[in-house]
Amino acid sequence: MGVTSTLSMSASVLQTKALDLTAAEDSLAFRRAVQLTDGVTAGKADRVFHDRRTLAASASEDLDLAGVLTDAFGQALTFVRVKGLFIAAAATNTNNVIIGNAASNAWAALLGATGTVTLRPGASLGVMTGPADATAYPVTAGTGDLLKVANSAGGTGVTYDVVIVGTSA
Template sequence: MAVTSTLSMAASVLQTKALDLTAAQDNLTFRRAVTLADGTTAGKADRVFHDRRTLAASATEDLDLAGVLLDAFGATITFARVKGLFISAAAANTNSVIVGAATNAWSTLLSATGTLTLRPGASVGAMAGPADATAYAVTAATGDLLKVANSGAGSSVTYDIVIVGASA
């Protein structure tokens, strides 16, 4: 199985201000992208996990990045390094989705105690640069859990997740 991917993020912003006889503009285009070929070295990835997941009220789950997740074809995935992570909370959620701070946490992106709060409809993405051979390392058994939690009681939350990485 071969994996090729393009990971990207972008923001386009136009600010205007009316002046006496004209209008001033500030037009910002911010784009970052990386294309990864199949493989395990810098600029390459060979593993992908993606899913839409639902957590019951006040529930948590630990996504084990080393040997538990399944790819789209049902094969077990072991990430040695993550090249891209994208998470999006459903807009219909009432509660927030909290990401990070697990026991045996995958801490190379958020640290062992760091968390991200994704309010309903919010998304976050991180990607390693094309020349970054290390990316976000995963350490099996001691640094491989990505915790995802429902912030409150009363209702479930749904979120989408995409992880692109390398097996070595």
């Protein structure tokens, strides 16, 4: 099974200001992209997890990056390094989606052991490493492999999409 990935993020912004006889413009086209081929070294990835998930009111779950998640073909995934992480909260959510701060064995490579990111309804988080980065964001099976995702409040459930791209070694 081979993996080929393009991880990207972009922002296009146009600012204008009316002047007496003309208009001034500032145009920004920001884009970062990484092409990854199949493998486990720099510029490569061989594991992918993606899913749309729903959490009940006030619920949370730990995504175990080492041995519990399964790929699209039903095979168990053990990430040793994460090269791309994308999480998007559904725009129809009422509550926020909170990422990070697992009670034990927290995957601390990105946010530290107790750090969190709050995704308001419709918000997204995207993190990726550069093509020359072989280290990426390490996962330590059994002691540093749980990525907590939580519903911020009671009353309603939340839905979120998650994509994780990484390596098995």
